[in-house]
Amino acid sequence: MGAAIAWQLALRLDPHDEPVVLLEKQELAAGSSGRSGAILRQQYSDRVLAAMARDSLRVYTGFERATGRYIGFVRMGVLTLAGPVQREEQELLRRNVAMQQELGIEVELLDAEGIQRVSPGIAVREGTLAAFEPSGGGVDPLRCVEAFAALARENGAATRVGVRVESIAIENGRVRGVQTDDGFIEAEEVVVAAGAWSRALLERAGIALPLRAVRPEQYFKQMLEGPITPEDLRARDEVEARFAWTKPQLPTPSHPVLLDLESNFYTRCQPHEGRTRVGRMDYSEDAEIADPDMLDENVSEKYVEWARERLEERIPAYRAKKDAGTAVGLYTLTPDAQALIGPRREAAGLWVVAGFSGHGFKLAPSVGEGVAQMVCGQPVSAFDPEFFDPHRFDGKSGAAWGRAFGL
Helix, strand or coil, X not given: CHHHXXXXXXXXXXXXXXXXEEEECCCCCXXXXXXXXXXXXXXXXXXXXXXXXXXXXXXXXHHXXXXXXXXXXXXXXXXXXXXXXXXXXXXXXXXXXXXXXXXXCXXXXXXXXXXXXXXXXXXXXXXXXXXEECCCEECCHHHHHHHHHHHHHHCCCEEEECCCEEEEEEECCEEEEEEEEXXXXXXXXXXXXXXXXXXXXXXXXXXXXXXXXXXXXXXXXXXXXXXXXXXXXXXXXXXXXXXXXXXXXXXXXCCCEEEECCCCEEEEEXXXXXXXXXXXXXXXXXXXXXXXXXXXXXXXXXXXXHHHHHHHHHCHHHHHCCEEEEEECCEEECCCCCCEEEECCCCXXXXXXXXXXXXXXXXXXXXXXXXXXXXXXCCCCCCCHHHHCCCCCCCCCCCCCCCCCCC
């Protein structure tokens, strides 16, 4: 989010009169972003989110062609699946697909036969229903964040990596700047997009927000590869003909991204790593962490067994593939699983962009554009600011916390 916002701000501001500085205490994508599955789906129940995901997917899809910067974009399709007895979930998919089609999103409902047609290796029972987005897919999260930051620099922004923000300076109700471990930086506007570190940083400024961080466990298997299609070759040739670099010869995924509501897991082929990721669809069992700097990187054998079993039941061909490691993600949650985006009344010039609850990567281009519009005093067209109002939980200390993945 920080890199996307810096890019969009740099496009709008004069680098001499209104310089943009992106501060990162470790390295780009060192937090939630680099741990993300970077799945690009448009399967949402809220029109605001579905429209943002649609617009953001268009940016990701055309990014390499438009900028000449490689982000590992792969169009493999996204399949959101509900089992035969999941009547409520199937009705949700029907409503979502109708709404998404109204928004111009390419999506269709598939029965069991249709599911096996788009992904022959998936085992489903009669009566299963799925929403299929053929244009969805994923990116390499690290290369993507680096590309956003590079575009920010090309347009006059500075990226200061290895500089830690220690506190936000506020005087007489207005932001004055930030204190870092490398000195004080004056600033009239400060955007806090620090993921799991946002809560503590804002608390030091006297601002309490309902943000919690959890550590979702992740499991990987060697990727199932599919044949290289003529479309893949044409896309590669087009990019190489236009730019002076060669697109890496990545393996081709054999199946779509799968969001499995029946078995409560998702899986995504990651060609940039040659392996397939498996994670839970919700975070009801994910451990809460008090200090993200002390993140436990260990993954339990219980989770590994659970994830392996779910993957192999749904896509039996994975039984022949070897384990390919584990990892721990980092989600920053809000009570309603939607982000807090916008200005805080406690301090003029202070903006919050945090709490994406595990489903933010796909929205980053829209968030970057919308926040830049806000900061620059322009009409906000990239999203509905009211939907993400950062004050919506004020005075609601007893707000119920959901534990469901944002769909």
